[in-house]
Amino acid sequence: MITVNDFNFDNKKALIRVDFNVPLNAEFNVTDTTRIEAATPTILKVLEDGGSCILMSHLGRPKGVSPEFSLSHIVDTVSEIIGVQVKFIADCIGKNVEQAAAELESGEILLLENLRFYNEEKNGDIDFAEQLSKLGDIYVNDAFGTAHRAHASTTIVAQFFEEKKCFGKLLAKEIESIKKVLNDSERPVTAILGGAKVSSKITVIENILDKVDHLIIGGGMSFTFVKALGGEIGNSICEDDKHEMALNILKEAKEKDVQIHLPVDVIAADDFSNDANTKVLDINEIPNGWQGLDAGPKSREIFNDVVMQSKTILWNGPLGVFEMESFAGGTISLGDSIVASTKNECFSLVGGGDSVAAVKQFGFADKVSYVSTGGGAMLEMLEGKTLPGIEAILK
Ligand code: AMP
Numbered sequence: 001m002i003t004v005n006d007f008n009f010d011n012k013k014a015l016i017r018v019d020f021n022v023p024l025n026a027e028f029n030v031t032d033t034t035r036i037e038a039a040t041p042t043i044l045k046v047l048e049d050g051g052s053c054i055l056m057s058h059l060g061r062p063k064g065v066s067p068e069f070s071l072s073h074i075v076d077t078v079s080e081i082i083g084v085q086v087k088f089i090a091d092c093i094g095k096n097v098e099q100a101a102a103e104l105e106s107g108e109i110l111l112l113e114n115l116r117f118y119n120e121e122k123n124g125d126i127d128f129a130e131q132l133s134k135l136g137d138i139y140v141n142d143a144f145g146t147a148h149r150a151h152a153s154t155t156i157v158a159q160f161f162e163e164k165k166c167f168g169k170l171l172a173k174e175i176e177s178i179k180k181v182l183n184d185s186e187r188p189v190t191a192i193l194g195g196a197k198v199s200s201k202i203t204v205i206e207n208i209l210d211k212v213d214h215l216i217i218g219g220g221m222s223f224t225f226v227k228a229l230g231g232e233i234g235n236s237i238c239e240d241d242k243h244e245m246a247l248n249i250l251k252e253a254k255e256k257d258v259q260i261h262l263p264v265d266v267i268a269a270d271d272f273s274n275d276a277n278t279k280v281l282d283i284n285e286i287p288n289g290w291q292g293l294d295a296g297p298k299s300r301e302i303f304n305d306v307v308m309q310s311k312t313i314l315w316n317g318p319l320g321v322f323e324m325e326s327f328a329g330g331t332i333s334l335g336d337s338i339v340a341s342t343k344n345e346c347f348s349l350v351g352g353g354d355s356v357a358a359v360k361q362f363g364f365a366d367k368v369s370y371v372s373t374g375g376g377a378m379l380e381m382l383e384g385k386t387l388p389g390i391e392a393i394l395k
Pocket of ligand 1: 319
């Protein structure tokens with residue numbers, strides 16, 4: 001895998017696609033700097049070599065030029081994190097931008113305006129990509145969050161750099177971590193899938209059944225399996241049209257010798273609310289008027305045993321409605337188990353929107369082996385797809 005470490009950037013301009021799609025509050029201050037911090041090692045490598053950086057990113061979903069989505073809002077935060085005053089230019093292509101890039105000296109950083117102010121970015125327009133390519137000598141893709149999109153700056157631009165293109169440190173680490181779980185894994189391998197719906201993760205399940213020894217199915221999606229198997233789930237969340245799909249997964253798992261672990265009990269509530277009345281119930285015996293909103297104590301113990309035996313773990317999706325304190329216990333307990341197993345030399349990868357939010361919220365983020373920065377991109381890799389942004393560098 002070719003990365004920034006394979007280049008010397010002395011006197012070179014690195015055109016780096018970063019993922020600075022960060023959340024802003026009403027005052028346009030950055031409320032979560034994780035993505036900026038994640039791109040910093042790549043930027044510092046270029047600067048330390050004696051090169052300069054032209055950073056390009058999207059922010060939000062603007063329709064044309066919209067000041068609220070301007071990357072100018074994040075200049076101070078980026079400068080503070082990297083420790084270099086970043087220059088900003090209010091466009092991303094054209095003569096002025098080319099001149100600003102050309103005038104950039106070693107050690108300097110130029111941040112371009114939001115790429116998605118041009119529809120050409122998402123359309124993967126080749127002329128737009130060619131204009132971007134004029135800004136740098138070496139193209140670096142360090143944006144895992146958009147690597148599953150064939151956009152101009154993530155994929156198309158790479159063809160203008162022939163040999164002079166590579167992965168940034170972040171993207172390389174993301175690819176390595178997923179490979180470590182899916183291809184070069186130490187066994188037993190356990191995947192834990194939670195979250196609301198089985199339908200959104202079916203392709204992931206199908207792909208990983210060939211790679212894992214254990215599959216823990218938790219959270220809202222477990223009720224579709226339990227009901228399909230004849231259990232009474234009361235008012236718990238369920239996809240009634242996915243029963244056959246669930247039974248097929250169980251059958252396939254058996255054929256492939258994958259052990260499936262479903263919750264056996266739940267914290268049930270009489271309302272979808274943090275203040276609801278709750279009780280512990282067998283997952284097969286939830287009466288009407290009650291819904292399972294978290295894994296029960298016996299389930300937590302079973303999951304803990306599996307996790308502690310594992311040498312490789314992949315976790316995507318919470319075990320309950322962790323946004324409400326009353327139903328966060330199962331997700332926290334699982335996080336504790338994964339942290340303990342990681343201390344026991346297990347490789348643990350956490351990824352996909354809500355589980356990342358959960359590990360951050362509960363303080364597990366720096367106690368697992370790796371937390372992925374890309375939700376959709378990670379799910380597509382787990383589905384076995386080759387991401388266009390990755391392929392464009394390898395070509
Ligand atoms: P996903 O985006 O598919 O990973 O789903 C994450 C969402 O699933 C979170 O917002 C959780 O609150 C929700 N969730 C997890 N367990 C349950 C459950 N038992 N009932 C309803 N929603 C759940």
